[in-house]
Amino acid sequence: ILMSENFQVIVIGAGPAGYVAAIRAAQLGLKTACIEKWIDDNGKCKLGGTCLNVGCIPSKALLDSSHKFAEAKHDFSIHGISSNDLSMDISKMLERKNKIVSQLTGGISGLFKANGVHSIFGAAKLLANKIVEVTDPSGKKEQYTADHIIIAAGSVPITIPPAPLVDDIVVDSTGALEFKSVPQKLGVIGAGVIGLELGSVWARLGSQVTVLEALDDFLPAADLTISKETFKTFKKQGLDIKLGTRVTGSEVIGEGDNRQVKVEFTDSNGKTEMLFDRLIVCVGRRPLSENLLSPDSGVNLDERGFIFVNEQCETEVRDIYAVGDIVRGPMLAHKASEEGVMVAERIAGKKPQINYENIPNVIYTHPEIAWVGKTEQELKAAGTDYNVGIFPFSASGRAMAANETTGMVKIIAEAKSDRILGCHIIGPSAADLVQQVVIAIEFGASSEDLALTVFSHPTLSEVVHEAALAVSGHAIHIPNKPKRS
Numbered sequence: 001i002l003m004s005e006n007f008q009v010i011v012i013g014a015g016p017a018g019y020v021a022a023i024r025a026a027q028l029g030l031k032t033a034c035i036e037k038w039i040d041d042n043g044k045c046k047l048g049g050t051c052l053n054v055g056c057i058p059s060k061a062l063l064d065s066s067h068k069f070a071e072a073k074h075d076f077s078i079h080g081i082s083s084n085d086l087s088m089d090i091s092k093m094l095e096r097k098n099k100i101v102s103q104l105t106g107g108i109s110g111l112f113k114a115n116g117v118h119s120i121f122g123a124a125k126l127l128a129n130k131i132v133e134v135t136d137p138s139g140k141k142e143q144y145t146a147d148h149i150i151i152a153a154g155s156v157p158i159t160i161p162p163a164p165l166v167d168d169i170v171v172d173s174t175g176a177l178e179f180k181s182v183p184q185k186l187g188v189i190g191a192g193v194i195g196l197e198l199g200s201v202w203a204r205l206g207s208q209v210t211v212l213e214a215l216d217d218f219l220p221a222a223d224l225t226i227s228k229e230t231f232k233t234f235k236k237q238g239l240d241i242k243l244g245t246r247v248t249g250s251e252v253i254g255e256g257d258n259r260q261v262k263v264e265f266t267d268s269n270g271k272t273e274m275l276f277d278r279l280i281v282c283v284g285r286r287p288l289s290e291n292l293l294s295p296d297s298g299v300n301l302d303e304r305g306f307i308f309v310n311e312q313c314e315t316e317v318r319d320i321y322a323v324g325d326i327v328r329g330p331m332l333a334h335k336a337s338e339e340g341v342m343v344a345e346r347i348a349g350k351k352p353q354i355n356y357e358n359i360p361n362v363i364y365t366h367p368e369i370a371w372v373g374k375t376e377q378e379l380k381a382a383g384t385d386y387n388v389g390i391f392p393f394s395a396s397g398r399a400m401a402a403n404e405t406t407g408m409v410k411i412i413a414e415a416k417s418d419r420i421l422g423c424h425i426i427g428p429s430a431a432d433l434v435q436q437v438v439i440a441i442e443f444g445a446s447s448e449d450l451a452l453t454v455f456s457h458p459t460l461s462e463v464v465h466e467a468a469l470a471v472s473g474h475a476i477h478i479p480n481k482p483k484r485s
């Protein structure tokens with residue numbers, strides 16, 4: 001085994017947690033290496049992790065393509081635009097997605113060069129005494145040492161015994177980004193974020209989609225008002241979401257192109273079977289912590305396999321940190337990147353903190369669903385007194401002009417102080433609208449602060465303004481309940 005250089009910082013993993021940490025550390029003048037094992041079809045190292053290669057970016061590329069198709073098919077006519085003879089070239093859609101991914105992953109290589117981050121290709125294992133062993137694709141091992149180590153090895157899809165993956169028939173989220181044709185009947189196990197996003201992609205392109213969800217509640221992490229509205233909206237769009245469903249088995253039947261998958265499940269009606277052309281299993285992700293730590297590395301996992309860290313992402317070994325999907329908290333790219341930045345800056349002697357209470361969540365369906373902070377049911381359970389303001393997009397002139405009137409903005413503020421505690425949106429551009437309230441919360445704003453802010457007319461953000469006004473019963477463009485002076 002070769003013993004190579006010492007670095008001030010070694011980052012394991014080049015996803016949004018790791019590559020961002022590496023760039024920030026190098027910006028701060030630290031001699032930094034980033035180790036990545038992701039291998040592309042040509043045997044080359046690919047940076048960007050789950051998010052860029054098989055996650056956020058490719059899924060949004062397909063969501064945007066399929067949305068344009070569905071919009072042209074169903075919604076253009078109301079504007080007087082005819083779109084007969086519409087067709088979709090799936091291979092072109094996939095080609096566009098792949099091009100965007102390559103552009104972005106290549107962009108990270110460029111950023112590494114520009115910032116002086118040393119890129120190392122291979123699988124890393126953390127040994128004792130801050131030694132990192134890297135095995136390259138040919139099997140050659142090399143060891144590096146570092147003053148500080150940041151583990152950012154990310155997560156992988158969970159598989160379940162009743163639905164093992166089979167070729168391109170029973171797939172995880174990665175396979176669902178690659179279907180070569182539109183499956184006529186598509187099954188989805190799990191009505192979480194991936195199930196809704198990727199289920200929507202193929203439903204818009206013509207699949208008949210059935211979603212099998214184990215829980216009785218739909219989107220339990222979302223505010224109840226929003227999850228109810230979301231369920232109704234998706235039902236109208238043709239997603240058949242079966243709650244309280246336990247998948248007990250699956251079997252691929254038929255030959256060649258005619259292969260189908262038979263799925264057995266139990267629900268309140270008892271045992272049922274359904275036949276699908278394709279099945280997506282998206283029941284959550286798990287931390288990728290195997291083959292990563294030698295037993296004497298000193299870094300411990302929690303009971304669910306996540307690397308155990310404190311609020312500052314410090315492991316139990318001094319100068320070893322872990323960030324992103326491999327630690328507690330939401331598995332979101334923006335949370336991962338902010339943790340990467342925080343740790344790089346703390347290594348350099350700065351003292352930033354992340355406000356874990358103020359991390360936005362988005363589901364990129366159409367309409368979008370987005371929220372931040374506390375839900376009404378959480379506040380009720382905690383016994384907090386609060387006021388709620390709701391404003392529907394159907395009362396917004398701009399939403400009407402855009403023919404995008406589904407949904408609402410709901411703002412919740414603490415009764416005594418009027419401090420904003422949460423914002424919950426289903427509607428057009430919800431992802432960008434919620435960010436306005438994320439900023440307000442970060443600045444400690446009250447609903448009155450938002451109410452006193454001038455919003456451009458006519459914009460969708462006026463719906464945020466009116467929801468803030470509604471908290472104290474002052475909304476202008478809907479009757480307020482109760483009417484307040």
Ligand code: FAD
Nearest residue numbers: 013015016017049050051055056124154324325331332333
């Ligand atoms: P990852 O992105 O998983 O990166 C970890 C990297 O470490 C990988 O490249 C891996 O190869 C590498 N690695 C692992 N072990 C080793 C080792 N031993 N040696 C060397 N390298 C190693 N989040 C959002 O916020 N918004 C979205 O819209 C969104 N959409 C998503 C859509 C899909 C279909 C999926 C699957 C996920 C989506 N996510 C989204 C989640 C997001 O992708 C993750 O939260 C994010 O990628 C986590 O970043 P990370 O750097 O912690 O881990």
Ligand code: NAD
Nearest residue numbers: 190191192193194195212213214282283284285331362363
């Ligand atoms: P998820 O946790 O969002 O949803 C999984 C769903 O599957 C849950 O509703 C769960 O109750 C259900 N489930 C679990 N086991 C089941 C079983 N045996 N049968 C039927 N249903 C079952 O997970 P996901 O959709 O796989 O996504 C993984 C993670 O990736 C998410 O938690 C999220 O953090 C991240 N992600 C984020 C975005 C985004 O931010 N827009 C998009 C995609 C993925």
